[in-house]
Amino acid sequence: MIEILNPAKVARARDxxxxxxxxxxxxxSRSAVGTNLLDIDRWARTMIDEAGAQSCYVDYAPSFGRGPFGHHICTGVNDAVLHGLPHDYALADGDLLSLDLAVSLxxxxxxxxxxxxxGESRPAESVAMIDATERALAAGIAAAAPGARIGDLSHAIGTVLTEAGYLINTEFGGHGIGSTMHQDPHxxxxxxxxxxxxxxxxxxxALEPWVMADTADLVTxxxxxxxxxxxxxxxxxSEHTIAITADGAEVLTxxxx
Known part of the structure; x- marks a missing residue:
């Protein structure tokens, strides 16, 4: 399903x-050396509940997962890039942490x-990889406008990632979003x-460039x-939700x- 939101729903999407x-x-700001991933999940739950919102992940049970997910946020450390299930792990100095959050309000x-x-460490490879995904995300957003095609966004994202030297996995990517978290188009x-x-x-x-340092292959x-x-x-x-407007794209997140 491809959902087109009316102006009132776009305004709610901004919130x-x-x-x-x-x-x-x-x-x-709270994620420091010694922070446990389960604490991050607990903090996310508290803030979501206090806002009167709902996590899109708790009952998330797609065909590729062993669902339901059962937690409020995805926490990926180092080699974990997508759908990171929070578990009993204390962050160490130099860990590369990815937080992925989807909420419905x-x-x-x-x-x-x-x-x-x-922490204090700044491994050059990690910093470069994060920078590449952020630049690719910016390129995809810049390509988004009425009349553009999905392929234009994909090409813009892929060009940045490829020129940075990364292989690209095409199993998982961005997606439509609206009344539900995952919609067409891919x-x-x-x-x-x-x-x-x-x-x-x-x-x-939701545009979400992601890369792995030396491979395009995933394991579960x-x-x-x-x-x-x-x-x-x-x-x-790196990921943002954007709304296509009459003039281009508005970043909502x-x-x-």
Missing amino acids: TGALVAHILQTLR EGVAADSAISFVV VSNTGRPGRGYQLRPGLLL DADGWTLRSATGCRTAH LPRS
Whole structure:
């Protein structure tokens, strides 16, 4: 299903996006050496509940997971890049942490992810990988406008990632979003310009470039959810929810000043 939101629902999506951004930034500020992933999940639950919202992950049970997910946020450490199931692990200095949060507020969802290094260490490879996903995300957003095609966004994202030297996995990518977290159209992280669904105002998309340092292959963890790099290399993931407007694209998951 491809859902086109009316102006009233887009306005509600702005509130949802702002909530997602606030929670992610709060969790980032609290994530220090020694922080347990289960504490991050607990903090996310508290903030979501206090806002009168719902996590899109608790009851999430797609065909590829061992569902339901049962937690409020995805927490990926180092080689874990997608659907990281929170577990009893204390963060160490230099860990690369990815937080992926999708929330529904008043019937409209928003989805965002951030990656950052914990503690004082700044491994060059990790910093470069995070930077590449953030630049690719910015390129995809810049390509989004009424009349553009999904392939234009995919091409923009893929060009940045490829030029940075990363292989691209096409099993998982961005997606439509609205009254539910995952909708059509699929937005691959690489593609051909001029192809695919034509964007129109009211369409919400979650764009999410992610990479692994030296592979494009994933393996599923024993928990049935966490997707890791097949080689054990580090990974990074950046995501924003955007709304297509008459003039271009509005990023909904930026923190409000």
